[in-house]
Amino acid sequence: MSSFTLISAALRRKKTRTFLTFSSVVFAFLIFGVLSMLQTAFSMGAEIANEDRLVVRHRVSLFQLLPQSYEADMEEIPGVVDAMHMTWFGGVYQDPSNFFMQSPVEPAEYLDMYPEILIPDEAKLRWIETRNGAIVGRALVERLGWEVGDRIPIQPTIWRQQGRGDDAWEFELVGIYDSDVEGFDQTQFLFRYDFFDEARSFGRGQVGWFMVRIADPDRAPEIAAAIDATFQNSAAETKSESEGAFAAGFANQVGNLGLIVTSILAAVFFTILLVAGNTMAQSVRERIGEIGLLKALGFTGARVQRLVLMESVTMVTTAGFLGMVLAVGLERVLRPALAAYFPGLFLRPQDLLLGLGLAVVTGLVVGIFPARRAMRLETALALRRL
Amino acid sequence: MSETSFSDTAAGNGAAAEAMVDVRSVSRTFHRGRTPVPVLKDLSLRMEKGEFLALMGPSGSGKSTLLNLIAGLDRPTGGEVIVGGSEIHRLSERKLAGWRARNIGFVFQFSNLLGALSAERNVAVPLLLTSFSARERRRRVDIALEIVGLSERGKHRPRELSGGEQQRVGIARALVNDPMLLVCDEPTGDLDRTTSGEILDLLAALNRDHGKTILMVTHDPVAAERASRTLHLEDGRLAECGHDGTIVMPTHEPAGAAV
Numbered sequence: 001m002s003s004f005t006l007i008s009a010a011l012r013r014k015k016t017r018t019f020l021t022f023s024s025v026v027f028a029f030l031i032f033g034v035l036s037m038l039q040t041a042f043s044m045g046a047e048i049a050n051e052d053r054l055v056v057r058h059r060v061s062l063f064q065l066l067p068q069s070y071e072a073d074m075e076e077i078p079g080v081v082d083a084m085h086m087t088w089f090g091g092v093y094q095d096p097s098n099f100f101m102q103s104p105v106e107p108a109e110y111l112d113m114y115p116e117i118l119i120p121d122e123a124k125l126r127w128i129e130t131r132n133g134a135i136v137g138r139a140l141v142e143r144l145g146w147e148v149g150d151r152i153p154i155q156p157t158i159w160r161q162q163g164r165g166d167d168a169w170e171f172e173l174v175g176i177y178d179s180d181v182e183g184f185d186q187t188q189f190l191f192r193y194d195f196f197d198e199a200r201s202f203g204r205g206q207v208g209w210f211m212v213r214i215a216d217p218d219r220a221p222e223i224a225a226a227i228d229a230t231f232q233n234s235a236a237e238t239k240s241e242s243e244g245a246f247a248a249g250f251a252n253q254v255g256n257l258g259l260i261v262t263s264i265l266a267a268v269f270f271t272i273l274l275v276a277g278n279t280m281a282q283s284v285r286e287r288i289g290e291i292g293l294l295k296a297l298g299f300t301g302a303r304v305q306r307l308v309l310m311e312s313v314t315m316v317t318t319a320g321f322l323g324m325v326l327a328v329g330l331e332r333v334l335r336p337a338l339a340a341y342f343p344g345l346f347l348r349p350q351d352l353l354l355g356l357g358l359a360v361v362t363g364l365v366v367g368i369f370p371a372r373r374a375m376r377l378e379t380a381l382a383l384r385r386l
Numbered sequence: 387m388s389e390t391s392f393s394d395t396a397a398g399n400g401a402a403a404e405a406m407v408d409v410r411s412v413s414r415t416f417h418r419g420r421t422p423v424p425v426l427k428d429l430s431l432r433m434e435k436g437e438f439l440a441l442m443g444p445s446g447s448g449k450s451t452l453l454n455l456i457a458g459l460d461r462p463t464g465g466e467v468i469v470g471g472s473e474i475h476r477l478s479e480r481k482l483a484g485w486r487a488r489n490i491g492f493v494f495q496f497s498n499l500l501g502a503l504s505a506e507r508n509v510a511v512p513l514l515l516t517s518f519s520a521r522e523r524r525r526r527v528d529i530a531l532e533i534v535g536l537s538e539r540g541k542h543r544p545r546e547l548s549g550g551e552q553q554r555v556g557i558a559r560a561l562v563n564d565p566m567l568l569v570c571d572e573p574t575g576d577l578d579r580t581t582s583g584e585i586l587d588l589l590a591a592l593n594r595d596h597g598k599t600i601l602m603v604t605h606d607p608v609a610a611e612r613a614s615r616t617l618h619l620e621d622g623r624l625a626e627c628g629h630d631g632t633i634v635m636p637t638h639e640p641a642g643a644a645v
Contacts, residue, residue: 001510001523009502293498296459297512297559298487300480380460383494 025319033327051217055246065206084109087208091154104196123175133174137186183344292382305375312367320359407433412465440613491560495572506540530558550581
């Protein structure tokens with residue numbers, strides 16, 4: 001028998017009330033886990049962004065086109081190692097709900113720019129040999145049940161083929177890419193720019209945006225400014241920023257997710273403080289005589305305070321731990337199911353640790369006032385409540 | 387034959403006449419708002435080791451206040467309280483708590499057992515404050531339960547025990563640290579006549595066979611009859627009671643003279 005026996009006895013005293021409070025804390029931490037996952041999913045682009053990559057887009061918006069010739073101009077700017085372009089294709093495969101990103105790229109340049117992409121050499125070779133060849137991320141392939149060699153029709157919504165009206169573009173799946181970087185987007189559909197540029201009905205020589213690799217990440221703001229200065233007062237002015245800032249700005253189009261998530265969590269935890277705090281306060285109020293008895297038996301005020309505090313921390317931490325375990329379980333179910341939509345949907349170890357830390361702190365905050373009250377109770381007065 | 391005492395020092399009623407409790411000119415005043423309410427006034431009391439003393443008196447006479455002072459649950463406004471040779475009125479709160487844990491066994495009107503714990507675990511609660519090994523704790527719990535005649539009921543929860551059995555568990559809890567003084571506040575106040583008799587028999591046996599010094603507050607003259615001496619507290623003054631129920635007030639003694 002140890003002090004924990006007394007804590008356990010106190011928690012089992014009103015089982016229904018403890019169960020209800022415990023459950024509310026479990027759900028609060030489950031919500032914490034789920035919201036953390038969502039936040040990670042939306043901010044993953046910024047988090048895994050490479051510091052030595054810049055994104056250069058039209059100053060007005062991402063959907064305004066830039067001349068492909070800018071690429072050579074940018075490569076002349078001191079500090080720029082390499083540049084490559086991408087373009088939003090925006091086609092539909094079978095149904096608009098099958099959303100995924102498609103872009104024409106220069107295969108060799110793209111693979112150089114993104115060393116995160118892992119693709120077999122023979123697939124690379126086939127991509128370079130096949131004019132309408134496309135490589136696709138594994139998550140998308142698994143979601144849509146494709147196999148290498150499949151011919152994939154994509155219905156255009158922007159880029160129609162010259163002389164072919166609304167006819168679908170037909171691509172051949174030549175390779176599947178993976179990535180060893182957690183959260184890297186494995187839902188892209190990438191095909192050859194030369195095939196796209198020759199066949200499109202308008203906009204030839206125009207591209208969506210550029211990815212620029214720089215030699216020194218510390219000089220990123222300076223180089224971005226130099227790029228924008230190069231194209232200042234031209235017909236297509238640019239806006240350059242780091243890949244991380246670009247991804248964060250893209251995610252924030254949905255809204256300030258960080259603020260939304262923090263606000264929801266603050267409301268949830270404030271409610272938990274009230275619910276669990278009320279339970280603890282009520283529990284101590286009902287046990288004044290019992291606390292007096294413990295003090296009469298020789299328990300010091302400090303020891304009684306520790307017991308009440310440990311009771312609160314035990315309840316909230318156990319419930320918080322269970323909530324986080326449930327969140328991990330939910331992640332195991334949701335992650336494969338939603339990988340093709342939210343490639344970064346996972347619970348990071350630091351979020352798990354934060355959750356557990358939050359549980360301990362919540363337990364302490366909830367218990368501190370009842371514990372101090374228990375400590376200060378005058379033994380002789382408390383015994384009258386027996 | 388199993389053990390029925392915690393140490394070799396348990397003695398019968400023949401203990402030497404040395405003071406277990408020595409209360410000297412004690413006063414205790416409470417405050418109701420700004421109004422002082424004196425409950426005990428210049429009161430003295432001496433209780434010998436091995437004595438079984440009953441303390442009677444009307445409600446509000448200060449019986450529980452005096453009991454609390456002797457048990458180290460409260461501090462006097464004036465005077466000295468010496469128990470087992472310790473000047474407990476001088477001890478800090480922390481030291482006083484430790485002193486209570488080692489030296490005092492409490493028996494209350496209601497047994498106040500923790501409902502979620504078995505009888506044996508309730509008995510073991512005071513042992514949480516000791517450094518005894520698990521084996522020694524087990525031994526002490528077994529002895530305490532045997533003394534109160536509940537060896538077979540150790541695994542039962544309080545709700546599975548009768549009122550008398552619950553009070554016996556409360557007494558076992560009071561005994562488990564082998565205290566030098568048992569203080570009992572209306573120990574039979576919540577029990578029927580038959581069960582009260584059994585509890586009083588048990589207390590008398592503890593005094594007679596185990597040498598326990600017992601101070602018992604009671605309203606019940608039948609309970610008081612089981613004690614070796616009865617004191618009556620009224621208006622903050624103590625008087626000796628005869629076995630025929632007569633109260634002998636110490637009218638010629640100076641204030642503060644020990645009874």
